Amino acid sequence: MILGIKPYFEGVRNLSIIEAKNLSKVFGKNTKQAVELLGKGLSKEEILKETGCTVGVNRATFSVDPGEVFVIMGLSGSGKSTLVRLINRLIEPTEGSILIEGDNLATMDKKELRNVRRDKLGMVFQKFALFPHRTILENAEFGLEIQNVPKEERRKKATEALELVGLGGYLNQKPSQLSGGMQQRVGLARALTNDPEVLLMDEAFSALDPLIRKDMQDELMDLQAKMQKTIVFITHDLDEALRIGDRIALMKDGSIVQIGTPEEILVHPKNDYVEKFVEDIDRSKVLTAQHIMKRPETVNIEKHGPRVALERMREEGLSGMYVVDSKRNLKGYVTADDASNARKNNINDLKEILTNNIPKVDKDTSLNDIFDLIHDAPMPVAVVEEGKLIGIIVRGAVLAALSSDSEVNMENA
Amino acid sequence: MLDNMLEFIPSIPLSEWTTRATDWITDKFAILFDPIKEHFGNFMEFTSEALLAVPAVLIILLVAVISFFITGRKFGLAAFSIVGLWLIYNQGLWEHLMSTFTLVLLASLLSVIIGVPIGILMSKSRIAEAIFTPILDFMQTMPAFVYLIPAVAFFGIGMVPGVFASLIFATPPTVRFTNLGIRQVSKELVEASEAFGSTGAQKLFKVQLPMARATIMAGINQTVMLALSMVVIASMIGAPGLGREVLSALQRAQVGPGFVAGVGIVILAIIIDRITQNMNKDKNA
Ligand SMILES: Nc1ncnc2c1ncn2[C@@H]1O[C@H](COP(=O)(O)OP(=O)(O)OP(=O)(O)O)[C@@H](O)[C@H]1O
Numbered sequence: 191m192i193l194g195i196k197p198y199f200e201g202v203r204n205l206s207i208i209e210a211k212n213l214s215k216v217f218g219k220n221t222k223q224a225v226e227l228l229g230k231g232l233s234k235e236e237i238l239k240e241t242g243c244t245v246g247v248n249r250a251t252f253s254v255d256p257g258e259v260f261v262i263m264g265l266s267g268s269g270k271s272t273l274v275r276l277i278n279r280l281i282e283p284t285e286g287s288i289l290i291e292g293d294n295l296a297t298m299d300k301k302e303l304r305n306v307r308r309d310k311l312g313m314v315f316q317k318f319a320l321f322p323h324r325t326i327l328e329n330a331e332f333g334l335e336i337q338n339v340p341k342e343e344r345r346k347k348a349t350e351a352l353e354l355v356g357l358g359g360y361l362n363q364k365p366s367q368l369s370g371g372m373q374q375r376v377g378l379a380r381a382l383t384n385d386p387e388v389l390l391m392d393e394a395f396s397a398l399d400p401l402i403r404k405d406m407q408d409e410l411m412d413l414q415a416k417m418q419k420t421i422v423f424i425t426h427d428l429d430e431a432l433r434i435g436d437r438i439a440l441m442k443d444g445s446i447v448q449i450g451t452p453e454e455i456l457v458h459p460k461n462d463y464v465e466k467f468v469e470d471i472d473r474s475k476v477l478t479a480q481h482i483m484k485r486p487e488t489v490n491i492e493k494h495g496p497r498v499a500l501e502r503m504r505e506e507g508l509s510g511m512y513v514v515d516s517k518r519n520l521k522g523y524v525t526a527d528d529a530s531n532a533r534k535n536n537i538n539d540l541k542e543i544l545t546n547n548i549p550k551v552d553k554d555t556s557l558n559d560i561f562d563l564i565h566d567a568p569m570p571v572a573v574v575e576e577g578k579l580i581g582i583i584v585r586g587a588v589l590a591a592l593s594s595d596s597e598v599n600m601e602n603a
Numbered sequence: 604m605l606d607n608m609l610e611f612i613p614s615i616p617l618s619e620w621t622t623r624a625t626d627w628i629t630d631k632f633a634i635l636f637d638p639i640k641e642h643f644g645n646f647m648e649f650t651s652e653a654l655l656a657v658p659a660v661l662i663i664l665l666v667a668v669i670s671f672f673i674t675g676r677k678f679g680l681a682a683f684s685i686v687g688l689w690l691i692y693n694q695g696l697w698e699h700l701m702s703t704f705t706l707v708l709l710a711s712l713l714s715v716i717i718g719v720p721i722g723i724l725m726s727k728s729r730i731a732e733a734i735f736t737p738i739l740d741f742m743q744t745m746p747a748f749v750y751l752i753p754a755v756a757f758f759g760i761g762m763v764p765g766v767f768a769s770l771i772f773a774t775p776p777t778v779r780f781t782n783l784g785i786r787q788v789s790k791e792l793v794e795a796s797e798a799f800g801s802t803g804a805q806k807l808f809k810v811q812l813p814m815a816r817a818t819i820m821a822g823i824n825q826t827v828m829l830a831l832s833m834v835v836i837a838s839m840i841g842a843p844g845l846g847r848e849v850l851s852a853l854q855r856a857q858v859g860p861g862f863v864a865g866v867g868i869v870i871l872a873i874i875i876d877r878i879t880q881n882m883n884k885d886k887n888a
């Protein structure tokens with residue numbers, strides 16, 4: 191998922207399930223004037239000075255496809271919570287439209303809105319928002335209870351949802367008896383019980399400690415693979431965004447600055463702000479080439495010829511290999527094509543078919559720098575220390591490292 | 604010289620207006636007040652007679668059992684109830700106790716029935732809150748005796764005006780605490796209930812009221828205690844009960860009987876207070 195495999199981008203693009211057009215929210219009294227000023231392109235700060243209104247969301251336009259995990263990311267106060275609450279109209283939009291499967295939520299009456307919330311939109315909250323006076327089961331069945339679903343049926347569905355998140359044994363406990371991670375599972379189960387098409391998750395994992403948080407992310411991805419929900423996930427954490435997002439929208443001062451796949455955001459930040467945001471992730475500063483390199487498969491220029499090289503590549507399923515001498519000094523790179531041609535033409539010395547134009551980095555090179563290098567390289571990047579080949583880096587490793595848990599990666603150091 | 608500045612208009616006949624307004628209300632609403640006086644008065648008498656028909660031993664035991672369970676199976680309050688109530692019986696004040704209890708019970712019930720919905724209304728609407736808050740302040744700060752006057756005008760003397768006066772005096776805490784309790788329910792919980800598509804009533808009954816329960820109960824506890832204190836004052840307008848014993852002892856300067864009746868009131872107050880306070884706690888906790 192993290193490497194940008196996005197099935198719905200291939201094939202025919204489906205109708206969007208969520209579509210926001212020029213969606214704005216201004217808090218305060220003089221919202222009309224504020225919206226006009228927004229149209230003129232004034233900034234959040236200028237509008238606050240001029241009108242006393244706070245811009246929550248500034249003309250957000252985006253669409254989310256069915257089955258997609260759409261992450262909204264940004265610093266505190268950038269408008270993430272406001273935006274996600276505009277999607278189910280917990281907050282009334284000041285301007286713009288929000289379509290759920292083509293129906294405009296902004297113009298619905300109360301009853302229609304209620305039905306959309308009941309059938310299509312589930313929500314998971316940062317601080318869990320479980321009802322403390324209800325048991326776990328009663329919490330999970332809440333959504334169906336208010337739809338007057340018969341008790342037996344709704345209990346069955348709620349139990350199923352709780353079992354799905356691994357809490358089948360806690361049905362009659364009260365929320366306060368559970369740990370944070372378990373409580374958030376209940377929050378997730380409560381949303382899943384209704385079987386909504388869309389899950390809105392506002393910093394759903396932010397209140398959990400890091401290890402549990404990672405478990406929850408994994409679990410969410412497992413669930414997502416099974417159930418194919420559309421998920422709008424809010425986070426202020428780039429790691430989390432990279433880990434679970436199919437696409438990421440980055441917000442600043444109420445505006446969406448860039449929308450793209452994790453790769454696009456990392457590789458082609460649209461402006462300085464995004465670049466800085468992306469740079470700011472600790473991992474890219476802390477992690478260097480040696481943390482993410484693999485053990486290289488090599489051939490020895492002093493002992494082996496094209497024949498052996500070809501044989502080794504076949505064994506390992508590779509299309510090329512690095513060439514070293516007996517002291518592991520890096521000599522070059524040989525491709526399978528070249529080796530095969532050499533064999534046909536009875537060339538027995540690897541020296542004649544070596545490529546010297548290879549991407550090379552020192553073991554202390556930061557991930558960011560490797561990123562630029564690896565993007566255009568036809569072969570894995572060689573990691574060298576005083577001229578000796580100590581490892582190679584394949585393309586996927588960089589992204590994976592940026593998004594995965596740091597402890598695992600640090601072990602190589 | 605300077606004082607003349609304050610006399611730029613003659614004295615405003617505020618008290619006269621009030622008197623006239625009260626007379627007018629008494630006159631115009633007699634159709635309403637008279638049946639209330641009659642039927643409610645009958646009902647109260649009936650209640651207090653019914654209580655008297657039950658053997659005192661049974662009532663004492665019942666109170667003891669309730670005390671035992673409501674305090675989480677502890678003997679303290681139960682023992683106190685038995686001794687205290689027996690003492691009142693022993694002093695020959697049982698009949699007065701039942702009258703006082705009837706008054707407190709009905710006055711508190713009415714306060715809750717009226718107060719909780721007003722509290723809910725205030726929590727839902729800023730306008731309602733702005734209107735009711737000063738009224739509540741007024742109701743609570745006005746000396747309690749003052750309510751006795753219109754109470755007599757509307758309902759004559761006896762139990763009914765006592766309940767009326769107590770209603771005005773004792774309802775505010777229930778209203779305030781209901782409002783406060785609902786407003787204190789965390790925003791996320793309210794959002795959660797809305798996000799799942801609750802109607803307004805579902806939100807209120809399934810989330811807000813259950814969450815506000817402890818706070819509302821604290822308000823009700825205060826209301827009951829105020830009702831008790833008012834019921835004692837209401838003896839001045841002929842409400843029967845322990846208060847009347849105190850009053851008559853006062854009028855005849857009899858220290859002994861006054862003190863004994865006073866102790867009876869204290870015992871009743873303690874029992875009612877502890878029971879209503881414990882209603883609000885989770886018995887399993
Ligand atoms: N009810 C409100 N009234 C007035 N201003 C508000 C309200 N809710 C949010 N805002 C303002 O809107 C802006 C966006 O707030 P929002 O809560 O959406 O940010 P966020 O990205 O979710 O931040 P965080 O990461 O801290 O949760 C902020 O400037 C905030 O002060």
Ligand SMILES: [Mg+2]
Pocket residue numbers: 270271272393
């Ligand atoms: Mg937020």
